[in-house]
Amino acid sequence: MIHQDVSLKTYNSFGVAADASLFAVAKSVDDLQTILRDQRFASAWILGGGSNTLFCKTPRQPILHVDIPGLDVITEEGNEVVIRVGAGVNWHELVMWSLDRGYGGLENLALIPGNVGAAPIQNIGAYGVELKDVFEHCTLVFRETQDIQVFSKADCQFGYRDSIFKGELKNKTVITEVCFRLQKSNYNLQTSYGAIEQQLAEQNHHLLTPKDVANAVIAIRTRKLPDPKKLxxxxxxxxxxxxxxxxxxxxxxxxxxxxxxxxxxxxxxxxxxxxxxxxxxxxxxxxxxxxxxxxxxxxxxxxxxxxxxxxxxxxxxxxxxxxxxxxxxxxxxxxxx
Ligand SMILES: Cc1cc2nc3c(=O)[nH]c(=O)nc-3n(C[C@H](O)[C@H](O)[C@H](O)COP(=O)(O)OP(=O)(O)OC[C@H]3O[C@@H](n4cnc5c(N)ncnc54)[C@H](O)[C@@H]3O)c2cc1C
The missing domain is CATH 3.90.78.10 (UDP-N-acetylenolpyruvoylglucosamine reductase, C-terminal domain)
Structure with missing residues (x-):
């Protein structure tokens, strides 16, 4: 669970070289609470997929990598489904998982790098949709006391690339899972933003599905943005x-x-x-x-x-x-x- 002298080069999408003298991996809430009780990790840097992190130099503080798995449906009511996702799940894999089951809501957020646990931190957004539009609640652990709490959408105080986790609760909590409310039919597809409409027109669809929108977003993003694996x-x-x-x-x-x-x-x-x-x-x-x-x-x-x-x-x-x-x-x- 705790390692020494770990290279962070593959843990950040900038691909910069840096080493962590102490590096812990939490694969469960129990792991996380144990690591947080260890005083050496009192000021640890919480790391998800490292796609929004710049290691300026060798970090002074230890690194705590959140790698909690899990992806399941918790309720289904009428047209809606609520899913629970572990903080360590890759965001794009979650999007594809939901689309494969015919669930709508995450399609505009396809191909955003990083992990689910970091998504509420800056209320990730793309092509006219933000995380808050599909967010149900999240579970988190307070770093100092290791207490577990559930935060509603209102508790998170989401704004443009912003949330309570960048303000009042900065560095005070670790998100362990996030629940999303998605649609099983009667989708509320957002296609008016940016080049989505034009891309869809080129793909010539009759009855539009969430997957079609995601494919359009993926095509645009692949054209426009450099792939961090290459650059x-x-x-x-x-x-x-x-x-x-x-x-x-x-x-x-x-x-x-x-x-x-x-x-x-x-x-x-x-x-x-x-x-x-x-x-x-x-x-x-x-x-x-x-x-x-x-x-x-x-x-x-x-x-x-x-x-x-x-x-x-x-x-x-x-x-x-x-x-x-x-x-x-x-x-x-x-x-x-
Ligand atoms: C090519 C590219 C395209 C992108 N496009 C978009 C886009 O369209 N929209 C957008 O919003 N973002 C975009 N991003 C930014 C990035 O993908 C998101 O911010 C993503 O949510 C970061 O996830 P991560 O797991 O990599 O976070 P990290 O870089 O690991 O962490 C980011 C911050 O969150 C904290 N954190 C991480 N996990 C947790 C946790 N479990 N609990 C508490 N704090 C935590 C970290 O301490 C850090 O402060 C893009 C990035 C790249 C490289």
């Missing part, structure tokens, strides 16, 4: 910034073409990829680190970039954006330093 990356490095009404209109004066999405509270979400492109950093490279040529928001490791080099490059982007736009870019990626 190290962690998806979007920064969150799309949200600016106030006044700031937005000032920016629009100098950049009439600025893409934006108006939010309910009179604020505006601006694509970070567009901003990075405007400051001339799309497709640029310094040594083995750079922004992807097709997607400015994706920082990539072209081979042997270190975590520190990726961190430095991300700071350079933040500084340029601040200088030219007066906007602070917030990383979506978690830094384990």
């Amino acid at each position: 190290g990356n962690a998806g979007s490095f920064f969150k799309n910034p949200i600016v106030e009404d006044k700031t937005f209109w000032k920016l629009k004066e100098s950049h009439p073409e600025i893409p934006h999405f108006k939010l309910a509270n009179d604020s505006y979400k601006i694509p970070a990829a567009w901003i990075i492109e405007q400051v001339g950093l799309k497709g640029t490279r310094e040594g083995d680190v750079g922004t992807h040529e097709n997607h400015a928001l994706v920082l990539v490791n072209y081979g042997n970039a270190s975590g520190q080099e990726i961190t430095d490059f991300s700071k350079k982007i933040q500084n340029e954006v601040q200088k030219h736009f007066g906007i602070t870019l917030t990383p979506e990626v978690h830094f384990c330093c």
